[in-house]
Amino acid sequence: MARDRREGLEIKVVNPPAAATNNVAVETSPATATRRRRQQQRASFAEFRPFKLWFPWLVPAIVVANIALFAISMFINNCPKNSAYCLARFLGRFAFQPMKENPLLGPSSLTLEKMGALDVSMVVHKHEVWRLFTCIWLHAGVFHVLANMLSLIFIGIRLEQEFGFVRIGLLYMISGFGGSLLSSLFNRAGISVGASGALFGLLGAMLSELLTNWTIYANKVAKSSLVKQAALSMNDVSIMSLVFLHLQFAALLTLIFIIAINLAVGILPHVDNFAHLGGFTSGFLLGFVFLIRPQYGYFNQRNNPRGYAAPSAKSKHKPYQYVLWITSLVLLIAGYTSFSFIMITK
Numbered sequence: 196m197a198r199d200r201r202e203g204l205e206i207k208v209v210n211p212p213a214a215a216t217n218n219v220a221v222e223t224s225p226a227t228a229t230r231r232r233r234q235q236q237r238a239s240f241a242e243f244r245p246f247k248l249w250f251p252w253l254v255p256a257i258v259v260a261n262i263a264l265f266a267i268s269m270f271i272n273n274c275p276k277n278s279a280y281c282l283a284r285f286l287g288r289f290a291f292q293p294m295k296e297n298p299l300l301g302p303s304s305l306t307l308e309k310m311g312a313l314d315v316s317m318v319v320h321k322h323e324v325w326r327l328f329t330c331i332w333l334h335a336g337v338f339h340v341l342a343n344m345l346s347l348i349f350i351g352i353r354l355e356q357e358f359g360f361v362r363i364g365l366l367y368m369i370s371g372f373g374g375s376l377l378s379s380l381f382n383r384a385g386i387s388v389g390a391s392g393a394l395f396g397l398l399g400a401m402l403s404e405l406l407t408n409w410t411i412y413a414n415k416v417a418k419s420s421l422v423k424q425a426a427l428s429m430n431d432v433s434i435m436s437l438v439f440l441h442l443q444f445a446a447l448l449t450l451i452f453i454i455a456i457n458l459a460v461g462i463l464p465h466v467d468n469f470a471h472l473g474g475f476t477s478g479f480l481l482g483f484v485f486l487i488r489p490q491y492g493y494f495n496q497r498n499n500p501r502g503y504a505a506p507s508a509k510s511k512h513k514p515y516q517y518v519l520w521i522t523s524l525v526l527l528i529a530g531y532t533s534f535s536f537i538m539i540t541k
Contacts, residue, residue: 253360254351257367258344261390264332265301265340268310272302291336299336304386307333312386315379319539327379331371333388343390350397362485363397370396370478376534377473392470396478398454403482403523405450407516476530483523487516 266289274281274290281290282300291300308314311329318326334340355363374392458471489512 248356249359251352251355251360253364254347254355257351258347261332261334261340261344264310265334265337268302268306268333271310272306274302277303297336299339301334301336301339307335307388308386312388313375313379314386315383315538318379327372327375328368330375330386330388331368331390331393334390335388339389343394346394347390347397350394350401354397354401358486366396366400366478366481366485367393369481370399370474373477373531374470374472374474376531376538377476378467378470379538380534381469382467387467387470389467389470391467392474392477395454395457395471395474396481398450398457399475399478399480400482400486402450402454403479403519404486407483407486407519408488410513477527480523480527483516483519484527487512487520 269289269291272292273288274292275284275287278292280293282293284290291297292303296303304312308317310333311326312333313326313330314323317323334343351363351367354366371390371393374395375387378387378392454475458468458475
């Protein structure tokens, strides 16, 4: 700053900051501005989620509970005390029953029955209905519990993140009950344990969820204004829609293939495939009831990307979703009621 005494004027000299100069240079560069705009569009598209994610804690808790109950069953079994020959006898009370008795490396059938395995005679004649639920928390051996818990982690955590612990917890328990119910009708000799029915219920629910919410994943999301912005670099919005549709069909075929493989495994000896079928059917119907999504016109405002104005319409569902919801609920109630009556009177 300098002062001119003759004219009585004060002259100020201010140097522009470097950041401002750089901003001017960036704004005057068309290529840089276009590149930055596209990067912002891609970032907004990547952050776009119409529904919030839940923190998954129930599925890990179920996994821990199943492993803990298996350890308890091995402790109660106490093979060295009750059997002349045990596998891995150095484990003490946790030693396994002989391979001829239990090839899955686990406790005896007597121990599992004491802890709540499904025994139809106990359910019918002694009215121990609770066995229809407790049997899904028990496992016949190490291989059995590991296979089921690994499957539960891969399947259940994703579902709990998407739909929350209440709906997934109810789906898991009711599907397990459905598997036990069908198993009790066709497998009346011997006992049955395992969470396979509940796991197949989750698989069935994944399939029905994909079908009932198909328009969300295909039409509504792929045709939203946000996807149109992300498709500017491709110069064709229809390409993005086709990509979404292709991914949906690929996910559907992959899921059907996984379900078919798991049902085929049920043909093997000592595998209760009726529990698998009962759990899968229950979960498939329950998916239409519990996992229904509101259609376009509703988005969680907290999860919207910046600059995206969501419609203010209320939560609405497609007519076919209501039809599937009512039909599935009626079939579930009728099926459970009739199967329970047949099991008691048979």
